[in-house]
Amino acid sequence: MKPPHSNTPPTLISVRKKDNNFQRAEVVKRNREKRYQHGVFLVEGVAQINLAVKYGWEITALLYAADKPLSQWAHELLDAGTATEHWELAPELMADLSEKDDTSEILALVSQRKLSPDAIEPCNNGLVVVFDRPASPGNLGSSIRSADALGAQGIIISGHAVDIYDPFVVRGSMGAIFALPVTTTPSHTGVKEWVESAKTKGFDYQVIGSSGKASSLLPEVDFNRPTVLVLGNETVGMSKGYWDVCDTTVKIPIGGALSSLNVSCAASIIMYEVARQRGWK
Numbered sequence: 001m002k003p004p005h006s007n008t009p010p011t012l013i014s015v016r017k018k019d020n021n022f023q024r025a026e027v028v029k030r031n032r033e034k035r036y037q038h039g040v041f042l043v044e045g046v047a048q049i050n051l052a053v054k055y056g057w058e059i060t061a062l063l064y065a066a067d068k069p070l071s072q073w074a075h076e077l078l079d080a081g082t083a084t085e086h087w088e089l090a091p092e093l094m095a096d097l098s099e100k101d102d103t104s105e106i107l108a109l110v111s112q113r114k115l116s117p118d119a120i121e122p123c124n125n126g127l128v129v130v131f132d133r134p135a136s137p138g139n140l141g142s143s144i145r146s147a148d149a150l151g152a153q154g155i156i157i158s159g160h161a162v163d164i165y166d167p168f169v170v171r172g173s174m175g176a177i178f179a180l181p182v183t184t185t186p187s188h189t190g191v192k193e194w195v196e197s198a199k200t201k202g203f204d205y206q207v208i209g210s211s212g213k214a215s216s217l218l219p220e221v222d223f224n225r226p227t228v229l230v231l232g233n234e235t236v237g238m239s240k241g242y243w244d245v246c247d248t249t250v251k252i253p254i255g256g257a258l259s260s261l262n263v264s265c266a267a268s269i270i271m272y273e274v275a276r277q278r279g280w281k
Helices: 020-030 032-038 046-054 072-079 091-097 137-149 167-172 188-200 240-245 263-277
Strands: 011-015 040-044 059-065 083-089 107-111 127-132 154-158 182-185 206-210 227-231 248-251
Touching (some): 011 020, 020 040, 020 091, 032 040, 040 046, 040 167, 046 107, 059 072, 059 091, 083 091, 127 137, 127 263, 137 154, 137 167, 137 263, 154 188, 182 188, 188 227, 188 240, 206 240
Parallel strands (some): 059 083, 127 154, 127 227, 206 227, 206 248
Antiparallel strands (some): 040 107, 059 107
């Protein structure tokens, strides 16, 4: 774990009823607008909290049930001075906030990071994954997890999309959202500008779009150069702007009764092919 941000001990807050503190935690869990208003999001799960700490995210509060025994992991986390505040909640309030049948022993309120594509540094052999207007929190979370596992250097979410700090995105990513820059931009223009900037720095990124209407099959495309991979919306695919930006488009050869794959499956397959061609460098 990283050392505490200061030598000041955390403020201990007792939450025994549905007061303002509880309501703040509850509303940022379920309401996108309130998450951005407060600038925090709720994180649940040992792996997710550990990764948030490991990668230096600001933990504003750690929440746990009063009068319940805690594991060694929980004691070490609390003793590390990671959070500004410690909230001792009545057990029934912890159960209300937890999404698990067996209530988690610790929840965390984590400060958001508002990142633009400029936060992603271009590099040789780079891979940036773009999701155009993703609508499913589960799909996006799973795709972020795959991107981290398969060597992406960063992610760009463009257009009107699901909230990247939705609890289902964070949980689906298994905490990978903390490990690499997940950035946002209003449209394809932000991606185009990032690629142009990278080229001025000497990194010749190609832009490859994924579509069932593409003429090139996945094994036919050479990924042995810096690549921006674009995945379209689950229902309507890539916007026209991305069709204009892409150097080429690619489709996954499939059989069976259906003509398309779940977007998170498609993303994983394409990223696997990128890693395979590159020899897992």
